[in-house]
Amino acid sequence: MAQEMVRPDRERMIWRGVVEEYRSFLPVSERTPVITLGEGKTPLIYAPELSSIKSADVYLKYEGANPTGSFKDRGMTLAISKAAEEGSQTVVCASTGNTSASAAAYAAKSGMACVVLIPEGYIALGKLAQALIYGAKVMQIKGNFDQALQIVRELGDNSEKITVVNSINPYRIEGQKTGAFEIIDTLGRVPDYHFIPVGNAGNITAYWKGYKEYFQKGVSSSLPKMMGFQAAGAAPIVLGHIVEHPETIATAIRIGNPASWESAVQARDESGGTISAVEDREILEAYKFLAARESVFCEPASAASVAGLLKTDIEPGSVAVCVLTGHGLKDPDAAISQISVPEAVDATYEAISRELGI
Ligand code: AN7
Numbered sequence: 001m002a003q004e005m006v007r008p009d010r011e012r013m014i015w016r017g018v019v020e021e022y023r024s025f026l027p028v029s030e031r032t033p034v035i036t037l038g039e040g041k042t043p044l045i046y047a048p049e050l051s052s053i054k055s056a057d058v059y060l061k062y063e064g065a066n067p068t069g070s071f072k073d074r075g076m077t078l079a080i081s082k083a084a085e086e087g088s089q090t091v092v093c094a095s096t097g098n099t100s101a102s103a104a105a106y107a108a109k110s111g112m113a114c115v116v117l118i119p120e121g122y123i124a125l126g127k128l129a130q131a132l133i134y135g136a137k138v139m140q141i142k143g144n145f146d147q148a149l150q151i152v153r154e155l156g157d158n159s160e161k162i163t164v165v166n167s168i169n170p171y172r173i174e175g176q177k178t179g180a181f182e183i184i185d186t187l188g189r190v191p192d193y194h195f196i197p198v199g200n201a202g203n204i205t206a207y208w209k210g211y212k213e214y215f216q217k218g219v220s221s222s223l224p225k226m227m228g229f230q231a232a233g234a235a236p237i238v239l240g241h242i243v244e245h246p247e248t249i250a251t252a253i254r255i256g257n258p259a260s261w262e263s264a265v266q267a268r269d270e271s272g273g274t275i276s277a278v279e280d281r282e283i284l285e286a287y288k289f290l291a292a293r294e295s296v297f298c299e300p301a302s303a304a305s306v307a308g309l310l311k312t313d314i315e316p317g318s319v320a321v322c323v324l325t326g327h328g329l330k331d332p333d334a335a336i337s338q339i340s341v342p343e344a345v346d347a348t349y350e351a352i353s354r355e356l357g358i
Contacts, residue, residue, distance in 0.1 A: 196228055
């Protein structure tokens with residue numbers, strides 16, 4: 001048998017997941033059992049079409065490339081690792097979909113039980129399939145995300161054996177801040193602008209924390225402006241009040257009372273950025289543009305960051321990063337509703353060549 005070629009730098013090429021890779025920035029010790037699926041190290045994709053439109057350098061941080069297809073894995077690896085360290089047996093979350101998929105996967109990996117509460121009828125098919133196939137106990141509630149989160153908070157308060165793994169769990173934010181580290185490590189600089197969708201507002205909070213920590217430790221020497229975008233029908237932070245009945249095509253961010261509201265406002269104000277609204281129409285335009293022109297397929301909520309970029313004036317020549325939070329295949333119905341599925345034709349050369357006009 002031929003001997004296997006081993007590259008001398010092989011060890012450094014193996015990515016061990018965000019907890020090991022950024023251990024010195026995270027609240028873990030030798031006693032923490034690290035539960036990982038190899039999350040992180042997602043592509044930072046240069047976007048030539050967007051760059052040309054904005055006369056700037058635009059990059060897409062494609063978080064759909066994480067193990068369960070969304071950015072939630074960065075926080076979940078740490079939240080589940082800490083829950084395991086603390087001896088928890090069951091984790092619970094409310095979710096618009098992605099948190100439930102991620103929690104279900106990491107809980108299964110750790111051997112813990114997982115309970116997820118989701119709003120009936122408002123969760124993308126891919127996410128529901130994931131939570132179920134990873135083996136979570138999935139409970140659809142006759143209510144929205146905000147109501148589900150309220151119940152989950154009560155479950156956490158009333159039982160010490162249950163750990164809540166929504167972003168009110170501080171380990172989620174700690175893990176998610178590694179996205180900012182990766183952007184700086186890959187770009188070799190800090191972007192001037194950071195565009196991001198805002199739902200429950202954990203991710204904008206996490207990225208700002210990450211950017212600030214690299215700055216404070218002297219790893220980086222500047223800070224980006226944080227540019228957050230909510231869907232217009234679910235824009236409590238923009239409006240300044242709770243939205244009782246949030247509505248948007250971007251079901252992932254159909255949230256009317258974000259848990260991290262205050263820290264999102266803080267990120268906006270400290271960074272000199274903005275939190276604004278984008279219409280569903282603008283989200284869908286950005287969604288289609290990303291797939292057709294940049295070959296990046298994300299889910300509708302993720303496209304809110306690019307919808308925001310398209311309507312915001314930025315400094316010519318600057319560097320902007322848009323976070324694309326989830327994979328396009330999470331929500332196949334959204335894609336199919338935007339196109340027409342072609343009718344079947346006869347299985348003959350003649351029929352095909354006629355269709356193609358040859
Ligand atoms: C694709 O899964 O809240 O502002 O329960 O799935 O940190 O809430 C998902 C949120 C953006 C908003 N993009 O992030 C959940 C959930 C996608 C998302 C957000 C979500 P946050």
